[in-house]
Structures are given as structure tokens and as C-alpha cells.
Amino acid sequence: MSRVSRRDLLKYSAAAAAMPMTSILPALANDKRVVFGTWGGDSERILRETMAVVAKERYGIEVVFDVGTPSARKTKLIAQASRPRNTMDIPWLVDSDMYQMSARKIVKNIVPADIPNYENLIEDFRTDYSVPNCYGALVLVYNNSVTPPASIKDLWRKEYAGQIGVTDLSYDKIIPMASVAFGGSTSNYAPGYEALLELKKNGVRVYASNEAVGAALKSGEVKIALMWKGRAYTWQQQGVPISYVTPSEGAYPTFFVMGVTSNTGVPELANQVLGAALDPEVQVAVARVIGQVPTVKNAKLPPDLEAGIGFSEADRAKFIKADHAYAAEKASEAREFWNQKFKG
Template sequence: MNTYAKCLAVISTSLVAGLANANAQDTMYVAGFGGSVETAFVEKIIPPFEAATGIKVVYVAGNSTDTVAKLEAQKDRPELSVAIVDDGPMNTAIRSGLCAKLEDGSNSGAVYPNARVDGDLAIGLGYGATGLVYNTEVFERNGWPAPTSWKDLEDAKYAGKLIIPPISNGFGLLTAIMQARLNGGSESDIDPGFEAMKRIKPSVLAFEPNPGKIAELLQTGEAALGVWNNARTAILAAQGAPVKFVYPKEGAMVILSQVCVVNNAPQPKQAQAFIQHLLSPEIQAVFTEATGLGPVNPNTKLSPEVEAKVVFGEEKVSSLQSVDYSVINPVRAEWTDRWNREIER
């Protein structure tokens, strides 16, 4: 049985009963990421749901910030029923009252504990890991052992060879927080993180936000070591670049793609059912293959090749370090201004 047929079978038994009275003309709008994610939704994730329920689903592509802005603009009369965004922006959406409580379901009940959100106002959809990336050829040429720790960023031998995104970028933000934690601080006490970044700064080739430029610098070896995401590293490696991702011994930092039912959604029951569909093992596998984000449902089956590239299994999932965006988001603009004055001046 192919993936489409499996998905249809799962939906037919678990969702149709709850949507038996749905009008075949109903249309539900789902906001999420663009690119390969949009393609996967349009071609593989949405069709079996539509076939089983008679509901038309329209996918609205955009980045997380734009999606939350749409939710804010439509707060009084929402057009969207489901929103998929990263964890930081999702925290903003929740604090602004834009998400409704997720109802209990067999698939949502199966996810890893650290994929759940307090109050059940959202739930994880896929794990990304922020850690270290290095050019294997440069390391071999210099006789350097593979990096193992976030503290390796302070090693003077990498002078002029580090690539780190700025704090305005999610990867840079998590780097600053991890450096704070390593030096006695936290997101509630970021000063040690800034002091550590001042020590690291002289070795940095560029505080680069553009993923294409980061990929270029890593591929050419101009940058030997940096901070990046496991999924982006896997894509670059698949293109033949001599790069490898490292889960630091202190733990990689998680970026958790999340999904919520929009508060006062025009299609609330269908939205609840669609999220259960997204969290099913079959659709989790499709989502993982399209995004490189590890599945939150431990019952998901992946090929050995895909497993090796993503956050997969209890050991990797439990090792991920999370952050408190309810502390970060109110002061993030202040941190960015400080970064511009003290780190990138």
C-alpha cells in the first residue's frame, strides 16, 4: 500500500465519523511554510484529507512572521483555520490570544512530551536542531578533531573561520542563549551570553543571516566552523558539500515547528481534525521527508537514510534544549539593539 493509500485509510477510520455532517462545499484555509513544504502539502498531505472528508483545503504559504501578522489582522474575523509557524512566533500568537485549545486525540496524545505546549494552545509538528556545522575537508587538512562542544566556538585556532548568524536570526538567538547558559546565565540573565559572544567575535568571519551565503562560505571552506541547522546542513551535504552537523555534548537547541487551531476559526471542527491528520505517523513521515524536521510522533516510520539526517528517536529528542519564548519575545528587540551596539558595531 502506498503512502497516499495509507493516509486515506487512516483518515477514513479516524476522522470521517467526526465530520460526517460536513458540507462538501466547505473550504478551510491553512497557513504554513512555502517552498518544498507547500509542495508536500498540496501534493501529498491535503489530498487524502479532502478525499476522506469532502472538505476543500486551501494552503496559504508564508513565513512565520507574516502568518502571525495575518492572524493579528484577522483577529476579529479570522479567515484562516489552521496556522503552522515556528515556536518563537507561535508563542507571540498564543500570548495574543490567536490560538484555540487543541482537543484530545489519539495522534496528539502520542507525541513526545517536549512537543506539547502548555495549555494545549499549540502542538509541535516537527523538530529542528541548532548545533555546530563544520567543513570536514578543512578540519582534515589542518589535523583538527571534529568539534564536540559549543565551547569550541571560543577556540582561537578557528580565528577568521567562524560563521554565526546574528541575534536577529533564530540560530543566532539560540547561540547567544546557549552561551549564556554555559557561563552561568539563561534567557532571564543574558549578560553572560553577550560577554561570551564578545570573546568569540574576533574569530568570526561573518555574522551572516542569509542561508545561501552561509552555505557558500561553508562549501568553499572560507568558513570552517559555524552554527546552523541540521536540516539545512543535510541539504548542503546532499549537494556534495564536505559539511557535517554536530549535536554538541551540551545539547543542540531545538527549533520546533508548531501548529494551532486559530481562535474563532471559521472551520473549528475541521481544523481540529486536520491537526490530528498532521500528527498521524503516516503524514509525519511525509512532513519529515519534505522538511527535514524530525517527527514528533514516535510511531512514525522512516527509511534509515532519512532517520540519519533528522532528529529521530527518544535519545535525540530528549537531548534537545528548549528555550522560554515568553521570556525572550518581550525583550528580543532590546537584545537586537544591544547586539548591534556591542557585537556587530
């Protein structure tokens, strides 16, 4: 066996040390690469296994996932708004966040004709600047041992006092829901603030996460919750004794939407990836894994899953419509109300 000289060792060590340096130099032309900003966990995994595969096989595009919290992704987008080229080509955010990105011109308007399968997107879900690939909505979830609530307003009934659980991070939906139930609207939060203070007097538990609400429903710590339909379905499948119903005022939807950054270097490829996200098989796979409902008409869920997480046309027609401009204007006020007055 030949011995490695000290000179060779130094040479190999220098080469090894320089390896990570190659990535910080301007990328060699990799024309078919799209960076996709996303949540991690199951949502990233299922898009990696489905959407990225469709993009690769159908269009030869490599999708690179930039995983981070919504705040981190928004910070990156804003910090790069004036750069010649954004490192993120497609941000995936909830509709209210994407509205803010569009208002700042960080994402550009889409051209429907350039996006494969766009024609199957449900008309009501279309916006000028984003493509929703799935959605869910907050519904009323209740333990099978209690009288089922029928409306958001029912949560204020004395028989439910001290038995209601909500998720901390859902405050920006709970406030408009309360407003709608008590004579206000998604453009007038004042009645909601007042009503929520009454609910606080009755006793309401605020949990750090959706899963903590699930654990509380399982243990019987709470009997009623405002929760995403997909989560409630999953918990029901796991044996938690609950049922759920769309409130008579309407469910509050959240759309998971994709946009294309104004300074992307690969707009055509980004549109093709959006098309891959609208592929019916991709959407059904997403629904199976994260319980969010497809947004294209040609995606058919299995009947049991459709019954568990889906929304009928009548349900969709009654969805509480968010006023993103008003929500953005009142964001600080709503957060302060929730943290200081409602939780405090």
C-alpha cells in the same frame, strides 16, 4: 459564422469584468474549507501534496494555503483577532511565534481527544495551544579538515578564529545558546551577550541566509557553523565536505507548530487537518523534503535519513529548553544587541 454585435460584445465584456467581483462578496457556504497559513516554497508544496490530500481523501476537507512570511501571517492574525470570523483557520508558525499568539489569545487551547493521531505525539512536545508537526535543531557543523568541536563553548577556541559562520536570522537562538555555554541560561542572556562580543573579536562571519552559510562552507570561506541538522545533512548529501555533531550542552530545537485560531468558523475541520498533519506518512514525506524530523512516534524514517537528521531520545532529553516568555520580554534587547553590538 455569426457576427458578434457591439451589444453582445459589451455584454460579454461586462460579464468578464464582473467575474473577479464574485470572490469579494460573502462566500457561498463552502462548509469543508480550511485556510492554512504557511511558509511557501518546499514546505507549502509538500503539505499541499501530502497533508492536503489526506485531509481531502479522509475527511473531504479542502485545504487552502495562505502563503506568507511569518511576520505577514502574524500581522494578519493580530489584525483579525477581534473579528467574528478569522480568515485563517490554522496558522503554522515556529514555537516562539505561536507562544506569542497564544499569549494574545489569538489561538485557542486544543482538545487532544478531538485531534486524530494526537496520542502518538511525543509527550515532551505537547503544549496546551499547539500541535508540532515537525522539528529541527541547531547543531555544530564543521569542515572535515578541522578538529571537530564538541561543545558550543569550543567555538571560542583560538584555532577556529575567523572560521566561524552563522545565519543572521538565527540570532534569537544563538544568544541563548551562548548564554547556556557560558553560565547563563535561556532565562538569562547576560553571559551570552558578553561571550558573543568575545567571539566577535575572534572573527565571525554573519550570513544573510542558511543557504549562504552552506555556500561558504562549500567554498571554504568558513569551516565551522551553527546550523540546522537537516540543512547540514542535505549539504553533506550534495558533496560538501562537512560533518556535524550535537553539542555537549545540547542542541537548540525549533518546533514547527500548528494552532487553531480562537475565532475560526470551522474548529472541527481544523482539528481534522491537524490530524492529517500528524499522519505518519505525511510526516515522513515532510522529513524527506525539508529535513525536519517527525513528531509522532509511529512515523518511521528510513535508517539513512534517521541517522542523518534524527535525534535520539538521549539527544531530545538534552535539548536546550527555550523560555518563550523571557525571549518575548527580551526580544527588542536581543535584536538591538545583535544588530548594533555584535554585527555593528
